[in-house]
Amino acid sequence: MPIRIAFIGAGRMASAIVRGLLEKEHYAPEEIACTCGDDPTGPALAEATGIQFLKDITPALYETEAVVLACKPQQFAAISPELAEAARGKLILSILAGTPLVRLSEKFAHARNIVRTMxxxxxxxxxxxxxxxxxxxxxxxDNGIVENTLSSLGNFHEVDEVDLDAVTALSGSGPAYVFEFAAALREAGVSCGLDEGLADALAIDTLLGAAMLLAESEETPEALRNAVTSPGGTTAAALKVFQEGDFRGLVERALAAAKARSLELAAE
Structure with a gap:
């Protein structure tokens, strides 16, 4: 059975895509191949999923439908002209942070299309x-290939490339903001007298439940916030502190800094 999709890089995100593609039966294990740098990720992924690991993946690219770039930036720079030529006429999907389409198209000048993802x-x-x-x-x-591949990670949205730096600042880096807020809630709970384990569990379950409610509700975040906030109550007292500390302004400045850094990385 020919290889239909090849992964250059076999780290966590590549592993997640591979597992999702197999789980949803978009490809059989023997239709997927991966390679990696000087590390054990490729052989480990092949052993865990049944896909093929190829130390030299270049010959296999001639028969693939798509190539997923999931390597490190320095490994991308080291991609040989022979490998790029083997990808002639293929769909290239890149999950490389800070690598714009113009740079991808310079490397893969003869690809039938290139998709940059975040x-x-x-x-x-x-x-x-x-x-x-x-x-x-x-x-x-190609739209079907992109949808199958990205749906293995969750939801997806098509945007103009100019928006990807803002996307990086919001959703790309966004999980770190949530993790930091969870840590802040835990520490604040401990400061209020709770056991650290209990404070940690309460913070995680509160964030998880609130996110699930927000996802399932037709209400705006502001409306859901107001539904929890009684005039003169405990929530109102806490939200007043957020407001006085310019919480929304702080978040806006944080995303602006992340977007600016994303633009800098793309220009390097």
Whole structure:
């Protein structure tokens, strides 16, 4: 059976995509191949999933439908002209952070199309969100490949490439903001007298439950916030502190800094 999709890189996000593709039966294990740098990720992924690990994946690219770039930036720079030529006429999907379409198209000048994506880490458990921008309009076939691949990580949205730096700041880096807020809640709970284990559990379950409610509700975040907030009550007292500390302004400045850094990385 020919290889239909090849992964250059076999880290956590590549592993999540592979597992999702197999779970949803978009490909059989023997239709997927991966390679990696000087590390054990490729052989480990092959052993865990039944896909093929190829130390030299270049010959296999001639028969693939798509190539997923999931390597480190320095490994991308080291991709040989021979490998790029083997990908002639293929669909290239990149999950490389900070690598714009113009740079991808310089490396893979003869690809039939190139798609730049920005996934986030919850994709490792199929609960992520990915934005993607194609070099040119996708054909029906390529659109199907992109949807199958990205749906293995969770939800996905097509955007203009110019929006990907803002996407990076919001959803790409966003899980870290939530983790930091969870840590802050835990520490604040301990300061209020709770046992650390209990404070940790309460923070996690509160964030998880609130996120699930927000996802399932037709109400805006503000409306859900107001429903929890009684005038003069405990929630109102806490929200007043957030407001006085310019919480929303702080978040806006944080995302602006992340977006600016994303633009800097793309220009390097």
């Amino acid at each position: 996934p986030n880490t919850p994709g490792q458990i199929g609960a992520g969100v990915t934005a993607f921008a194609p070099l040119r309009e996708l054909s029906d076939k």
